[in-house]
């Protein structure tokens with residue numbers, strides 16, 4: 001398929017603006033061939049109005065029709081074949097294997113929500129039957145379920161051009177919830193975005209969905225995204241990206257005449273605590289595991305382990321040497337964009353300019369453009385506690401080793417932490433029994449707590465939480481990965497004293513869909 005560089009507004013392509021931009025090949029830092037048209041404010045408005053029109057009919061579609069639509073999107077993405085992988089490679093520098101895996105993950109996300117829809121209980125139906133004889137007042141018939149919010153704006157991230165982008169988890173969960181979607185594609189991979197956008201449009205046509213169910217607007221200036229957030233018909237935002245971007249959009253959404261929820265999943269430095277006993281027993285394994293986790297995706301993961309907290313004992317010093325030598329042997333690799341590489345290098349310079357931070361070890365610099373060279377930095381527990389900037393994410397393959405004096409300093413660090421996506425503890429059973437307080441503190445700081453594993457790699461499943469307290473996200477009650485992501489785009493509605501014919505199928509008395517419900521306070 002030849003790229004058009006145009007925006008996708010429902011079933012039409014559109015290029016009304018005069019501004020164009022190009023994707024950059026990170027291997028050469030040269031522009032790729034296709035000019036992509038930045039969407040005008042008018043085009044964004046058109047996309048949102050189409051979404052509002054589509055909402056009226058889409059929300060009435062039954063769960064099976066929506067499930068088939070999601071499954072068809074997955075099939076159409078696969079049908080793009082190698083063109084998708086090759087375009088993704090040229091625009092992001094990610095290897096073929098990684099993109100192929102990410103395509104599988106993206107399809108599985110869509111299928112997970114299709115399964116959820118077919119099963120049906122996700123709407124959380126609750127019925128309290130009327131009791132006209134209740135004293136002192138009769139009890140009314142009230143029935144509650146989750147209903148879709150309306151058109152949703154989705155912002156794709158640079159580092160997952162498929163799984164957190166045009167047909168990623170935000171889009172899949174919003175469509176599953178019954179909400180049309182207007183996607184702002186990430187400017188680092190506009191061709192990949194267009195291909196996936198066309199696949200969604202094809203699926204929509206095949207499944208007789210309304211045209212405005214999906215639109216893709218592109219651009220390099222923040223105006224495009226802001227126009228989505230500010231549009232009065234948009235009812236929620238799904239965002240994956242940096243703290244700066246997420247917080248800026250959150251603030252804009254809160255200043256609207258009608259504020260709307262912004263589910264911004266942002267960066268995190270994912271602290272890893274290594275306890276004394278396990279350090280004695282498994283230091284080689286942990287050093288190698290951590291090195292692999294730091295380097296995965298050239299460190300460009302929101303779950304990258306950016307802080308490693310251990311004790312400055314003799315064992316700790318041996319571990320430090322082991323990890324430093326692992327890092328020293330690690331070759332650099334191509335980062336996603338020159339801008340991301342610059343921000344990573346500037347972040348490292350700033351960290352190293354801090355007198356309490358030392359460079360412990362640096363990886364091998366390969367030839368080639370846009371290389372991300374891994375670095376391991378070092379500080380003490382005391383210095384970390386008095387330098388709050390050290391907790392911030394530096395997006396790329398670096399990590400700070402924090403040597404604490406004892407377990408109480410480790411606890412003080414845990415207590416001082418802000419919200420993160422994950423925290424990891426490496427410990428034996430005895431370690432854990434001796435550090436129960438640490439587990440309790442960390443539970444309040446993160447969305448996912450890991451034991452003796454590594455934070456990179458997020459399983460897409462029913463029980464996953466990919467979220468966490470601010471500043472990891474702007475809403476700690478939600479997850480952006482896994483089945484729970486769907487309720488970000490719904491709200492509970494109570495139908496009181498409704499006749500059967502007016503009730504949604506999920507709430508009709510005979511339970512025609514056979515879903516699990518709460519009836520008169522009992523789970524049926």
Ligand code: NAP
Nearest residue numbers: 155157158186220221222225241242245248265266267302
């Ligand atoms: P990004 O630069 O924030 O970009 C994300 C999107 O937001 C882009 O479409 C960008 O458009 C837009 N944007 C950014 N600032 C904006 C502003 N002030 N106003 C309007 N739109 C704005 O982030 P990224 O480079 O894609 O990704 C790297 C970051 O994402 C890292 O911090 C990483 O940890 C995080 N991340 C988090 C998760 C998670 O699930 N929590 C997953 C993956 C990545 P423009 O480029 O046009 O401005």
